Amino acid sequence: xxxxxxxxxxxxxxxxxxxxxxxxxxxxxxxxxxxxxxxxxxxxxxxxxxxxxxxxxxxxxxxxxxxxxxxxxxxxxxxxxxxxxxxxxxxxxxxxxxxxxxxxxxxxxxxxxxxxxx
Numbered sequence: 001x002x003x004x005x006x007x008x009x010x011x012x013x014x015x016x017x018x019x020x021x022x023x024x025x026x027x028x029x030x031x032x033x034x035x036x037x038x039x040x041x042x043x044x045x046x047x048x049x050x051x052x053x054x055x056x057x058x059x060x061x062x063x064x065x066x067x068x069x070x071x072x073x074x075x076x077x078x079x080x081x082x083x084x085x086x087x088x089x090x091x092x093x094x095x096x097x098x099x100x101x102x103x104x105x106x107x108x109x110x111x112x113x114x115x116x117x118x
Contacts, residue, residue, distance in 0.1 A: 001052060001053050001056075003049070004049060004050040004052070004053035004054075005053055007036075007050065008032070008036070008050075008053070011032035011033075011035045011036050011039075012028060012029050012032040013028075013032075014031070014032065014035060015027075015028035015029060015030065015031030015032035015033075015034075015035060016028030016029075016031075016032075018031055019031055
């Protein structure tokens with residue numbers, strides 16, 4: 001379990017270093033997850049080696065939202081000032097995500113030869 005945690009943190013650190021060093025507008029943890037996905041593709045047994053640690057982290061996922069809640073409380077005045085822009089971004093982002101997801105599912109279904117009746 002300690003090895004898995006070290007792997008997660010190392011991949012996040014690498015992602016942060018690349019994101020900060022190259023000025024890429026992608027968060028370091030997202031790059032770390034991409035590297036983890038590449039690791040899953042390249043090394044077959046990696047999923048089994050991190051499964052238990054990932055299960056524990058997922059079981060306590062609610063704790064990971066505490067920093068976000070603290071950030072909301074800390075920046076409440078700014079949120080009150082810019083609530084309209086934040087609401088519009090949330091609505092627009094959700095709509096774009098739903099449209100892209102639907103189009104991706106349609107494309108994949110067509111690509112795999114799945115009928116609408118299935």
